[in-house]
Amino acid sequence: MDNNIIEEIVRTAHHIYDKEMILGKAGNISILDDNREHMYITASGTDFKSLVHEDVIKVNIEDLSYESVDNRVPSMETNLHIGIYRKRSDVKSVVHVHSPYATAFAFSNKKLRQLEGFGEITGEYIAEVDYYPPGSKKLAKHASDALKNEDSVLLKDHGVITIGKNIDEATLLCEYIEGIAKTQYITHVLNL
Secondary structure (H helix, E strand, C coil): HHHHHHHHHHHHHHHHHHHCECCCCCHHHHHHHCCCCCCEEEEEECCCCCHHHEEEEECCCCCEEEEEECCCCCCCCCCHHHHHHHHHHCCCCCEEEEEHHHHHHHCCCCEEEECCCCCCCCCCCCEECCCCCCCHHHHHHHHHHHCCCCEEEEECCCCCEEEEHHHEEEEEEEHHHHHHHHHHHHHHHCCC
């Protein structure tokens, strides 16, 4: 087990909780090791507020075997994370949250516009993935396909996924997505 990676996940989980980007126990974080052989991911049903080292599971990305403490199991979105890592050699971290404003857009018929503030604008709207049940192979396939050319997606009726070359980049992008969603929501209300 790589304690540095585990500590990064614990730190990030607490940060995400403090920023109110997580609702209940819904969400997951992963980091790929330098050899791209193992992924460290939050355990299923973990509370980001009180997440500790034992809540992080080491998963072999080839055979899905894993190491854990106290019979904890990896997040139900493990296949989704692995699918992204297999399709994006530049990605080493995935953040999946149900942040309130961005998730509201995911549940609405409104598109979330891309705004300045994070880098090159690649399209008018944040990419979206149709609804598939959480933890399903279809969700893993369609979300990882959508992230081949994007760094963030809204999952319809579900939440948000962001990726990055490290955990800080993926987390900052997650905060950015939530920020632009909040700005657009407030703008919509002001324009009523």
